[in-house]
Amino acid sequence: MGGNDLLAARFEEHRDRLTAVAHRLLGSRAEAEDAVQEAWLRVSRAGTAGVENLGGWLTTVVARVALNQLRARAGRREDPLDDAPQARLHAVADPAEEAVLADSVGLALGVVLDRLAPAERLAFVLHDLFDVPFDEIAPIVDRSPAATRQLASRARRRVRAAGLPDATERRREVVAAFLDASRNGDFAALLALLHPEAVLRSDPVATGMGSAAEVRGATAVARFLSGRARAARLVLVDGTPGAVWSLRGTPQVVFAFTVADGAVTAIDLLADPPTLAGLELQPLPQR
Structure with a gap:
């Protein structure tokens, strides 16, 4: 298997989770799939030399693509293409954990997320729903970890104000x-x-x-x-x-x-x- 074929195979191992991240960030399955494909094009060109945590790095790439799409959407004041809740956002080992996650990311949460600024939405989704540390989110939104924590905190307060569950x-x-x-x-x-x-x-x-x-x-x-x-x-x-x-x-x-x-x-x-x-x-x- 050639180097690019091997990279493609490794990317496919992470595709479901990457699509879940992008879907929750963008609120649209079609846009999420486009974002993941754009991430693949970037990754295939850049290679993975020096990458120690492939899953984390791929999440960062997808998040950057999604953030660009959110900012462009905000400039055009567009709504996502679809807002139907997905029954399964990403694979988890524990069915109880999957139930908790499903409770927290339904349609009502999507409505609240659509009202957040792009950076707030990204900080909240990556940290609270996908457990990405703030020091890894900070470079994506061009802020310090402390400022990124504040972004997520503001978003979290709006989620609670809407009466939605969190973790x-x-x-x-x-x-x-x-x-x-x-x-x-x-x-x-x-x-x-x-x-x-x-x-x-x-x-x-x-x-x-x-x-x-x-x-x-x-x-x-x-x-x-x-x-x-x-x-x-x-x-x-x-x-x-x-x-x-x-x-x-x-x-x-x-x-x-x-x-x-x-x-x-x-x-x-x-x-x-x-x-x-x-x-x-x-x-x-x-x-």
Whole structure:
């Protein structure tokens, strides 16, 4: 099999999910298929040399194509070609997870998404529906991760205002369980809640306070955090479940969690004062 044939075969492995992402971004199956085909043309020309995470990279390419289409549509004030909800947006291993996703992406959500600015729509869809980290979304919308988080937060508030379900409660349960395990030094429970390739990242200020700049792998992250979150409290960080450590009522470190399929995939420790000042922190009842 030639190099281009191999790339085409690998692309086809991701086509269903890429189409699901594009469909939710664009609200039209026909436009989604066009976006995926345009992404394939770009990928086939550019090749994949140096690409470590093909699925993530392909999602980025499709998202850029879709964002361009959204911006062009906004300029022409066009509506999507079709708005019928799809019974299956992307393949998931757990039927219960598929049911949760189906509940959150029906026709009513599509109506709300159509009212969002293109960058807000992209940030919300990629993060909340497809679990793409903010630091990967940020370059697509030409903003910092903190600003991208704010985009998703604004979109999330509009979704809630419309009375539509989101994944917040399920993520809250995961984060709450993680904090309990960390406080109690329950290494086994931490390990069970972490994705095998989980990563913990700290900004320079948090690193200066004694945190590691980066820790990779579930075992290493669980070992690093075991017994360390005794003073952390459960909060919503720009609408997403996370935690904060405060000193005399002033936030010092925010724990921003990324949760996918019931597992913690990333934790970002944020301590830079301007970053903290830009976050919306809402206390949650401790369980």
